[in-house]
Amino acid sequence: MDLLRFITCGSVDDGKSTLIGRLLYDSKSILADQLEAVEKASKSRDNGDVDLALLTDGLRSEREQGITIDVAYRYFQTTARKFIIVDAPGHIQYTRNMVTGASNCQLAIVLIDARHGVVEQTRRHSLIASLLGIQHVVVAVNKMDLVDFxxxxxxxxxIQYTELAQKLNIPDITYIPISALNGDNVVDRSTAMSWYDGTTLLNHLETIDIDDTTNHTLSRFPVQYVLRPQTAELPDYRGYAGKITSGAFRVGEAVTVLPSGETSTISRIESNEQDIQEAGVNQSVILHLADNVDVSRGDLIVPSTSQPVVSQTVEAMLCWMDTKAFSVGSKYVLQVGTSRTRCVVREIPYQLNIETYEQVADVESLKLNDLARVVLKTAQPIAFDPYSQNRANGGAILIDETSNVTVGALMLEGEA
Known part of the structure; x- marks a missing residue:
């Protein structure tokens, strides 16, 4: 049984949390004690109805304000598929939370309030989904009951969204009219919208063919830790621990250590204290090399026949996530995988206009939630793949040097 990770996004009060609650409730994926707790919390509401949004909005501040603040994760499965649901906040102030949640998703459900149509956050979240490489989008037009279906x-x-989507790189878009509050076209078909002959939301999630976005040809192994046991019980050796983020490695394969460029051959692969001949993506292993080359945490081990970009000038798309301005000349720490190095902002070639998706030139600084193309100069060379080719080795973050807070999400594009 395969796994589908999807995110619900859109503007504040479009009904994202209610939709997830309805999906869980109607698919009978809620435990009895969870439902009892939600029913108890809902008694304080004026209408006395069960507030399904409380299934995901668990923070006290979220329940007090009736909005989603932090990303919430919910897990459920049907007879057809397993699901991880990411409930993202819709308020513009928490766009950075949406970026975090969407980074590992394969599908995005963009909710639109039928009364308001396409709004700024619809455009912003759709653009972010496109930049993050999400290939499948469901446009769920919610609250159809409030516009007489x-x-x-x-x-x-x-029509509005199709015009917007023509400017985005999203190959697969599906439109479904729903009422999350009443359950129309969520799990069960709606009797109030006989004019709609498409699928329900759950059926679409169960049957959609999701391509594996993991790159299986570009093998990458970020070194997390260098093992050097020197005890009587264990032989003296040097091993390199980490998780394979893409591709696979085999004993006897010629590899290169980046950014130094040192070469060697894999002599052993350890997994769970057992020697194996081959290891693939998402496996945590210990690699042994035939030669005593200099390898440290943050280095990247790759096949000698398939190497990434190694450069000190990097061009990338940036989603700025801090209240402090991002400006030319500012200094940060850039992290790609396990590698960290200091960097300086050399240039902002353009900023994206959220309303029109047009490129705005001559920009010197960015504010919270702005999206832009940037050029960074790093203190040390970094090894990376273009994000469009390998998400695992093409995503990066910017960290504030003084506070150690993550302030920016990057999709690396190439050498500037």
Whole structure:
């Protein structure tokens, strides 16, 4: 049984948490004690109805304000598939939380309030989903019950979003009219929208063909820790521990250590204290090399026949996530995988206009939630792949030097 990771996104109060609650409730994926706790918490509401949004909005501040603040993860499965749901906040202040949640998702559900249509956060979240390489989007037009289940309203919103989507790199878009509050077209088909002959949301999630976004040809092994046991019980050796983020490695394979460029051959691969001949993506292993080359935490071991970009000038798409301005000349710590190095902002070639997706030139600084193309100069060479080719080795973060807070998410594009 395969696994689908998807995120619900869109503007504040579009009904994301309620949709997830309805999906869990109608698919009978809620434990009895969870439902009892939600029913108890809902008694304080004026109408007395069960507030399904409370299944994901668990923080006290979220329940007090009736909004989602932090990303919430929920797990469930049907007879067809396993799911990890990421409930992202819709408020513009918490866009950075949405970026974090969407980074590992394969599908995005973009909720749109039928009364309001496409708004700024719809555009922003759709653009971020596109930049993060999410290939499948479901546009769920919610609160159809508040517009008398009007087919014209639904059709007009589909036209609005289609115009927006033409400027994005999203190959697969599906439109579904729903009412998360009442359950129309979420798990069960709606009797109030006989004009809609498409699938329900759950059926679509169960049957959609999701391509594996993991790159299986570009083998990458970021070194997390260097093992050098020197005890009577263990032989004296040097091993390199980490997790294979893409591709596979085999005993006897010629490899290169980056950024130094030192070469060697894999002599052993350890997994769970057993020697194996081959290890693949997401396996945590210890690699042994035939030669005593200099390897440290943060280095990247790759096949000698398939090497990434190694450079000190990097061009990338940036989502800025700090209240302090991002400006030319500012200094940060850049982290790619396990590698960290200091960097300085050399240039901002352009910023993306959220309303039109147009490129705005001559930008000297960025504010919270801005999206832009940037050029960074690093103190040490970094080894990376273009994000579009290998998400595992093409994503990076910027860290504030003084506070150690993550302030930016990067999709690395290439050498500047």
């Amino acid at each position: 009007s087919q014209d309203v639904f059709s007009n919103i589909c």
